[in-house]
Amino acid sequence: MFPKKAHYDLVIVGGGLSGLTAAVSAGENHLDTLIIEKGRTLGGDGNYVEGAMGVDSYLQKQEEIEIDPTQLLQDELNYSHYEANAPHLKKFINQSGAIIDWLHDLGVDFVKVGPQGKSWPTIHTFTGGGQAVIATLLAKVNECGIEIVTSISAQKILQHNGHVSGLMIKNEATGQMRELAADDVILATGGYIDNPELVKKRTPLNSRLLSVSDGKSTGDGMQLAWQAGAEHYQMGAIQYGGGAIFDKTRPPFMHMASQLAAAATQEAILWVNERGDRFVNEDVNDNMCHAGSSILTQARTFSILDQAAVDHLTDVGLYKELGNSPVSPEKLDNLTTEIEHDLKNNEKYLTKADSIADLADKLNLPNLESTIERYNEVASQGKDSDFGKAADYLTPLKKGPYYAVELGVGMACALGGIRVDNDNEVLNSYGYPLEGLYAVGNDAAGMLVGDTYAVTLPGSTAGYAAFSGRNAVMSICKGKR
Structure with missing residues (x-):
């Protein structure tokens, strides 16, 4: 009218x-x-x-x-x-x-x-x-x-x-x-x-x-x-929203409330590129636009989690406050349920393997094993001499099964x-x-x-x-x- x-x-x-x-x-x-x-x-x-x-x-x-x-x-x-x-x-x-x-x-x-x-x-x-x-x-x-x-x-x-x-x-x-x-x-x-x-x-x-x-x-x-x-x-x-679940089948806003997305992007564990190499200090997500820019420097990006991290985030609490949100839950109590649901639905952005070698093979990440070995070494030393992540967020990856979440970059506005x-x-x-x-x-x-x-x-x-x-x-x- x-x-x-x-x-x-x-x-x-x-x-x-x-x-x-x-x-x-x-x-x-x-x-x-x-x-x-x-x-x-x-x-x-x-x-x-x-x-x-x-x-x-x-x-x-x-x-x-x-x-x-x-x-x-x-x-x-x-x-x-x-x-x-x-x-x-x-x-x-x-x-x-x-x-x-x-x-x-x-x-x-x-x-x-x-x-x-x-x-x-x-x-x-x-x-x-x-x-x-x-x-x-x-x-x-x-x-x-x-x-x-x-x-x-x-x-x-x-x-x-x-x-x-x-x-x-x-x-x-x-x-x-x-x-x-x-x-x-x-x-x-x-x-x-x-x-x-x-x-x-x-x-x-x-x-x-x-x-x-x-x-x-x-x-x-x-x-x-x-x-x-x-x-x-x-x-x-462009206001990048940091990392986001890279789902080719659904509008990105459908993952905005996802606890798997929060775990993969904001809990600062380990990000690797298309060869399985680590490429950045993962707590860069404290500035979501810097995180987005960093992800886009690589051809592909995967966030790696092990079962210990999943269990901790689900049952114990966060490793760090969710940096892109002024309201942070005490723990991701629906994370395990989301992972099970997505695996059952064969979601392409989520991959599970019993070992790091199997995960690397499934995603063709030839350097993943050596990357995680090195990451666990700096975590045990309590000092990230490679990229400078805060010691409190150096979370080792040692307990299978292992998970990889593929990341894209969300854009909120221009x-x-x-x-x-x-x-x-x-x-x-x-x-x-x-x-x-x-x-x-x-x-x-x-x-x-x-x-x-x-x-x-x-x-x-x-x-x-x-x-x-x-x-x-x-x-x-x-x-x-």
Whole structure:
């Protein structure tokens, strides 16, 4: 169904976390606002986020967590090799705590605040996950009387005298087109992780890259902006989710809650390549993007477990806290059941053998026996002189049967493609605004990163979605006064 009216103060393209945040902010400021969503459901990848970044929030004050924002800014600029835009990143950091407080005032509840792996203590974990946040924002949007239409896509940005004048929109159910007038437009389409051609421009397309997005993040925002005259800005970073079960038969999100996946990727036992050689310090997964990059340096990757490790993880507890999640179970009590189920189903990603030699033979890993012999040697010495893994995680592999889990790399989102100013207004190649056109969330988040997502600042994707959506609307309102 097309929108009810022909003209709006503000049209938001995309009904995910950044779009809904912008809509609530617009409602608070009495803008006549419309959300158009090309899919049939709302929330996008915001339904799956764990928490949001914040500095100097109410919760950090309660926990007496103090962060020097200048030092944090410096660290993130160093991490990005200064490809991040310093003024934009600074504004995000400085306002992030207030955004957390604003979300809390709206009714968003947080379980805790702290680090994620080896990181700054900035992630505010959502009670009930991203779905609860989306539900809270959607309720506020409806309370403000903001119109939402689904199965409607934006096809072209319309301009008059150098200012946005509206959109050409399409009914995805009927194929019919309409012109829609708007004073301002916000692009909040979620980035480009579900567009293989755009991903290939960022990094050579690898058959082991697995998107765990909702399938709708196809780069619509950047392509609309480029068509309207926006600069083809750096493609930013792909947020790798570290290792993931490499299953060629199912969508990767089906393994997101798998305890076998957690054991194989985050418990830091032993990773080997297609020849059976160890190639990295396995606790690299404390930074999931570094882990993903490392896995992709090899032609194939296998995580090796023995029965002692399986028994320990199932019955005793974890070797280390799950670094990619702010919530870690005490043990993987369903791990043995999952392994038995997958073996019974002859899942290709899981191989079992009674001996290391048999495992090596089944997977054609000629160096596996010597690799495990060497790994057990450094484990017995309590010092990883090969790759520097922490002594606490040097877990020997000596008790059969043995298991190998083949790993790919999950991709949660892709950031960038559109350059914006500190108001989140889209810029042309001369560095000047396309007046009335704004980009938020992943569409603009390339401003914050270099070639690697900053896992050192956990919660930054969701935090930036909320900040940028609100920042764009506050900028629009400031211009109207």
